[in-house]
Amino acid sequence: MIVLTLCFVWPLAIHAAETSERVSVIQVPGASKVFKAQSGADGTIHLLFDSDDGPQYIKSKDSGLTFSAPITIVDAAARKPGLKFSAWDLAVGPDGRVHVAMGNNAWKLKLPQDEWALYYANLTPGAKAFSPVRNLNRKSSEGFSLAAGPRDAVTASFLSGKLYAMSSRDSGQTFSPFTEINPAWNPCDCCTTSATYGHDGKLAVLYREETGNDRDIYLTLWDQSHGAQPTRTRVSTTGWRVNACPMTYFTVTPTDTGYVAAWPTKTQIYFARLDKDGAVLPPGEIKTPGTSGMRTGVLALSATDGTTLIGWKNKDVLGWQLYDAKGQPQGNPGSAKSAGNGAAGVALPNGKFVLFP
Numbered sequence: 001m002i003v004l005t006l007c008f009v010w011p012l013a014i015h016a017a018e019t020s021e022r023v024s025v026i027q028v029p030g031a032s033k034v035f036k037a038q039s040g041a042d043g044t045i046h047l048l049f050d051s052d053d054g055p056q057y058i059k060s061k062d063s064g065l066t067f068s069a070p071i072t073i074v075d076a077a078a079r080k081p082g083l084k085f086s087a088w089d090l091a092v093g094p095d096g097r098v099h100v101a102m103g104n105n106a107w108k109l110k111l112p113q114d115e116w117a118l119y120y121a122n123l124t125p126g127a128k129a130f131s132p133v134r135n136l137n138r139k140s141s142e143g144f145s146l147a148a149g150p151r152d153a154v155t156a157s158f159l160s161g162k163l164y165a166m167s168s169r170d171s172g173q174t175f176s177p178f179t180e181i182n183p184a185w186n187p188c189d190c191c192t193t194s195a196t197y198g199h200d201g202k203l204a205v206l207y208r209e210e211t212g213n214d215r216d217i218y219l220t221l222w223d224q225s226h227g228a229q230p231t232r233t234r235v236s237t238t239g240w241r242v243n244a245c246p247m248t249y250f251t252v253t254p255t256d257t258g259y260v261a262a263w264p265t266k267t268q269i270y271f272a273r274l275d276k277d278g279a280v281l282p283p284g285e286i287k288t289p290g291t292s293g294m295r296t297g298v299l300a301l302s303a304t305d306g307t308t309l310i311g312w313k314n315k316d317v318l319g320w321q322l323y324d325a326k327g328q329p330q331g332n333p334g335s336a337k338s339a340g341n342g343a344a345g346v347a348l349p350n351g352k353f354v355l356f357p
Contacts, residue, residue, distance in 0.1 A: 021354045022322065023309065025336050026064045033340030034356045035087040040096050045346055047356060048090040048100060055087040055102055057123065064354045071130065073100055073121055078133035082109050085119065093148035096125040097171050101144040101156060116140040118158050122172045137166060149197030153224065157205050167224060181220060182229050186211045188246035194252045198259060200276055200345050201225060206252040206261055215240040217250060217263045219278045233278040235313040237285040238265045247294040255302040257356050261302040262310050264292045269312045270298055283327045297343030303351040311355065313343045318357045
């Protein structure tokens with residue numbers, strides 16, 4: 001096992017006692033570019049990070065105090081001279097299977113465009129190596145996200161002029177052909193997607209629209225099990241009209257009663273709580289003290305008592321702010337030095353939060 005240093009960063013130490021008691025910052029040795037963290041149903045923390053050797057995976061069974069030895073995700077057969085893979089998303093199924101989405105620099109090497117694609121691998125519980133890397137969509141694309149849900153469901157979402165999804169009903173062993181979620185929707189193509197399954201089993205996909213150059217954030221809900229048509233709800237209130245893609249990242253995560261979503265508008269970070277049908281709950285859109293740069297991570301975590309942690313990455317700094325169940329800030333913002341573009345953390349069963357800069 002890798003023994004970790006438990007690090008409470010200095011800005012956290014001077015905040016109110018309630019804030020400092022609820023947020024811990026753990027620096028994982030050797031994981032300098034942490035991209036995504038997620039807790040499994042059994043409480044195991046799964047961590048995805050980038051390295052000089054490509055995306056790596058580690059896990060912790062003791063709330064982040066120690067982690068397993070890293071596993072390289074990209075197998076030897078997928079490697080080519082000059083080809084570099086990068087992390088895009090991680091999702092953990094109810095059965096503990098780990099799913100990873102990746103991109104690469106095939107475009108930079110001027111390889112065929114069907115290699116400018118979404119790449120995928122998974123790790124079966126107890127296995128010591130990931131499955132061979134697969135080119136999942138064979139399509140020039142980006143904005144990759146993964147969601148893993150009940151009944152062995154896994155959905156990959158991506159952008160390629162439109163908003164697409166492809167689904168699996170066997171824990172990622174096979175996927176359906178990609179399909180447009182709704183041809184009438186016009187996503188901001190150089191941004192991203194964020195996907196999750198709600199507690200009711202519906203797929204939720206967050207994306208940025210670009211129709212009329214109004215760069216609003218929408219939540220799509222899709223009851224895949226009953227063949228229903230996807231619906232969508234605008235969740236951002238503050239407008240952003242710009243004749244260019246802002247190249248932003250954002251996130252949606254499930255809560256006990258619905259979802260919490262966080263996104264940037266004009267570089268400022270906002271968030272909102274949503275019910276299970278995607279409707280924005282009072283007090284509506286909430287402006288945070290956070291700002292972000294192009295394609296930098298945003299984090300939204302929810303505790304069982306309704307407390308929300310919103311995090312953001314900007315200029316190699318991970319910042320965060322806690323909010324109570326009524327949307328009021330708790331204590332002062334915190335920050336920690338953090339390499340890379342990802343923003344990673346988890347909510348623990350005891351109501352506390354752990355961040356991985």
